[in-house]
Amino acid sequence: MRDVKDTKRATVRVGFDGRVHKQYHGFCADLRFENEVRTLKFLEEKGCDFVPKVVSADADRLILVTTNCGQIVEKLSESKLKELFGELEAYGVIHGDPFARNVTYDGRQGRFCIIDFEFATIPESGEGLTIEDLERLHREESDP
Secondary structure, eight states: OEEEEEOSSEEEEEOTTSOEEEEEOSTTHHHHHHHHHHHHHHHHHTTOOSSOOEEEEETTTTEEEEOOOOEEOSOOOHHHHHHHHHHHHTTTOBOSOOSGGGEEEETTTTEEEEOOOTTOEETTTTEEOOHHHHHHHHHHHHOO
8 A cells, every 4th residue: 555644633545456545543533534434425425426435434443445536636726626615515515624635636537526524514414523623622621
């Protein structure tokens, strides 16, 4: 496997079969894992084809395996970012981290895709986890 990202929140690797393996760690790793899995399954049910599909999800080991959505995009205009994340909202999901680092380009589909749904929300059901939620939980844990 080839390492793609290794941060305090997750390690991401791409397998030889092209699948993306994401292992969550750090603060609230279980909540972030659950949220991403829930959101991706919701988007699949809605027929959204520009996000990864869940291949497997191991809640005990906090490992999510998804399909690959292409290569990371280095730069993207603000207008294109707005358009992409607006398109996602039409499927009922607010991404929560709408930056170019969460956009890929899939040459097979010939389009930009969106990844990394740890901090997404589904307004229709009220489910989700925001960066603000994580910060609040961190403060609550730190306060005696």
